[in-house]
Amino acid sequence: MLQEQQEEKWINDIRKYCKSLNISINDLCKIVTDLKVAPMIRGKAFEFSTYSRLKQVLPEEKWIVTKPMMNAQTGTHDIDIKLEHKDTGKTISIECKLAKKGDFKVLKQNKSGLGQKGDYLIPVKCMRSRTTKSNDKALAAAQKLNVTLDAFITHSDQYRTSSFHVVATSIGNAFYKTGEDEEGNISYIFKPTYEEMEFIKRLNPPNFTEEFIQEFVYNKVSFASSSDIVVSHKTGIICGRKKCLDKSNCGFIPNYPVINFGNVQNLELTEVPYPKNKWVEIEKCEAFFDELLLQV
Ligand SMILES: [Zn+2]
Numbered sequence: 671m672l673q674e675q676q677e678e679k680w681i682n683d684i685r686k687y688c689k690s691l692n693i694s695i696n697d698l699c700k701i702v703t704d705l706k707v708a709p710m711i712r713g714k715a716f717e718f719s720t721y722s723r724l725k726q727v728l729p730e731e732k733w734i735v736t737k738p739m740m741n742a743q744t745g746t747h748d749i750d751i752k753l754e755h756k757d758t759g760k761t762i763s764i765e766c767k768l769a770k771k772g773d774f775k776v777l778k779q780n781k782s783g784l785g786q787k788g789d790y791l792i793p794v795k796c797m798r799s800r801t802t803k804s805n806d807k808a809l810a811a812a813q814k815l816n817v818t819l820d821a822f823i824t825h826s827d828q829y830r831t832s833s834f835h836v837v838a839t840s841i842g843n844a845f846y847k848t849g850e851d852e853e854g855n856i857s858y859i860f861k862p863t864y865e866e867m868e869f870i871k872r873l874n875p876p877n878f879t880e881e882f883i884q885e886f887v888y889n890k891v892s893f894a895s896s897s898d899i900v901v902s903h904k905t906g907i908i909c910g911r912k913k914c915l916d917k918s919n920c921g922f923i924p925n926y927p928v929i930n931f932g933n934v935q936n937l938e939l940t941e942v943p944y945p946k947n948k949w950v951e952i953e954k955c956e957a958f959f960d961e962l963l964l965q966v
Pocket residue numbers: 825901909910911914915916917920921922
């Protein structure tokens with residue numbers, strides 16, 4: 671289909687959809703940029719863009735990449751992106767999460783389970799949006815996970831390694847702030863600080879215009895296995911929940927797992943920073959998924 675025809679098609683689709691739900695098309699822009707609505711749309715958009723990129727990156731003779739539809743019965747969808755390995759029939763589930771907004775940081779002191787002084791960190795927002803409210807449901811969920819009710823309630827918005835195999839993230843959102851436009855509307859804007867820009871430059875973008883940089887950092891996508899970001903003796907990651915009774919081994923994934931780029935100041939100027947902990951960039955993800963097959 672020609673680009674113009676495609677554009678005409680989606681404009682018509684949106685027009686029809688809005689009409690069917692009495693959404694005034696004149697307000698659509700204000701609606702989708704609303705601070706309550708935008709995070710959900712951006713999260714969904716990231717699922718689709720990662721799905722397309724994985725289809726490009728992974729050889730189709732080895733992997734089937736799909737985006738499963740929502741489960742109509744429960745109203746939930748269990749898997750953002752599904753990979754199926756053709757030879758073994760094994761499947762890998764991928765959960766898509768954006769980096770935490772505006773939280774790029776350089777570690778001021780050594781922190782156990784996190785990194786060393788001077789390390790460049792980008793936290794990823796990784797929490798369940800639906801939490802279990804009723805006690806009966808919480809008890810059933812706790813039993814299913816083989817943890818006590820108290821432990822479950824303490825970590826009620828947190829994932830376990832059994833929730834998904836892999837989390838995918840883009841670092842772009844770390845450089846967004848909440849800001850006001852000329853008309854006084856508050857929305858998310860891409861606005862790296864000086865220090866953040868210095869870091870982005872080290873990632874070697876081929877062009878420095880703001881529009882280009884914004885897309886460049888969005889496309890910096892990394893993956894981690896859920897077993898590498900969970901609180902456990904093996905990972906050394908510590909639980910931050912005050913009420914947690916097993917802070918070094920509770921088996922829950924923190925709300926903000928961290929990508930650690932190491933001490934970028936200590937790198938040679940020609941060296942491009944890459945994640946030093948277990949996060950793997952999308953360009954190298956085929957080997958990562960091959961290795962993961964041995965564990966699933
Ligand atoms: Zn814990």
